[in-house]
Amino acid sequence: MSTMHQDVEPGDAVHPGDPVRVDRYTTGARINHWITAASLVLLALSGLALFHPSLYFLADLFGGGQSARAIHPWIGAVLFFSFCGMFIRFWRANLWEPNDTVWMRRLRDVLAAHDENLPELGRYNAGQKVVFWAMSILIIVLIASGVLIWDQYFSQYTTLEQKQLAVLVHSAAAVTVICVWIVHVYAAIWVRGTIPAMVKGYVTGGWAWRYHRRWLRDLVAGSRDRNSGATSAG
Numbered sequence: 001m002s003t004m005h006q007d008v009e010p011g012d013a014v015h016p017g018d019p020v021r022v023d024r025y026t027t028g029a030r031i032n033h034w035i036t037a038a039s040l041v042l043l044a045l046s047g048l049a050l051f052h053p054s055l056y057f058l059a060d061l062f063g064g065g066q067s068a069r070a071i072h073p074w075i076g077a078v079l080f081f082s083f084c085g086m087f088i089r090f091w092r093a094n095l096w097e098p099n100d101t102v103w104m105r106r107l108r109d110v111l112a113a114h115d116e117n118l119p120e121l122g123r124y125n126a127g128q129k130v131v132f133w134a135m136s137i138l139i140i141v142l143i144a145s146g147v148l149i150w151d152q153y154f155s156q157y158t159t160l161e162q163k164q165l166a167v168l169v170h171s172a173a174a175v176t177v178i179c180v181w182i183v184h185v186y187a188a189i190w191v192r193g194t195i196p197a198m199v200k201g202y203v204t205g206g207w208a209w210r211y212h213r214r215w216l217r218d219l220v221a222g223s224r225d226r227n228s229g230a231t232s233a234g
């Protein structure tokens with residue numbers, strides 16, 4: 001599989017104007033991502049069902065209040081381990097760089113689409129990095145506080161006061177992670193051409209050039225070095 005290729009079938013003529021595809025995510029990364037995404041949505045729905053009487057109707061999606069309560073921590077465990085997979089794949093690409101601070105300071109230009117005033121970026125922009133680290137911290141807080149209130153298995157290890165504090169922390173982290181998730185999805189839709197990256201695994205050369213030019217340059221340099229050999233999709 002190559003990093004960059006044109007959208008052609010065997011036997012097709014290749015034209016210089018054909019769109020160039022740039023691989024961004026492997027199949028494994030995409031499966032990992034969508035399991036994470038589905039578990040967060042199910043986790044939020046089952047959690048909200050237990051959160052407030054006005055949201056009890058959501059428990060019907062899980063076969064009633066008792067089963068929503070029983071299944072919620074298990075979905076949390078799936079989210080945690082699935083996100084660990086995402087973390088191992090992407091933490092390095094989300095490390096902060098000096099250009100990220102410049103990008104953040106020019107958020108006005110980002111929102112006004114004045115790309116010419118923005119620095120060249122690697123695989124992710126500063127906004128994505130903030131979302132990544134926020135998700136990482138919040139998911140650790142959620143699993144840790146969640147275990148403390150998982151009465152079925154751990155009730156004898158905590159006092160009532162510790163449980164009360166854990167419920168508070170758990171609820172606050174849950175509301176925050178839902179807000180971060182909304183920002184993540186909104187940004188993915190707002191930057192056109194981003195959703196196909198996670199659905200099909202590739203982006204257009206134009207998208208890569210416009211939003212993540214240094215990543216594209218590195219890919220091109222890498223493919224040249226390897227004489228258009230292995231892929232660099234994460």
Ligand code: HEM
Nearest residue numbers: 036037040086090124128129132135185188194195197198
């Ligand atoms: C259900 C709705 C979701 C949609 C539509 C969505 C969409 C996307 C898209 C399009 C990308 C590719 C961005 C790019 O390559 O520039 C992406 C990346 C990513 N998503 Fe999601 N996502 C969703 C849910 C989630 C959830 C629930 C999590 C974690 C709790 C998550 C974690 C990530 C991570 C870690 C990346 C890699 C970007 C990075 O490391 O900064 N996503 N998502």
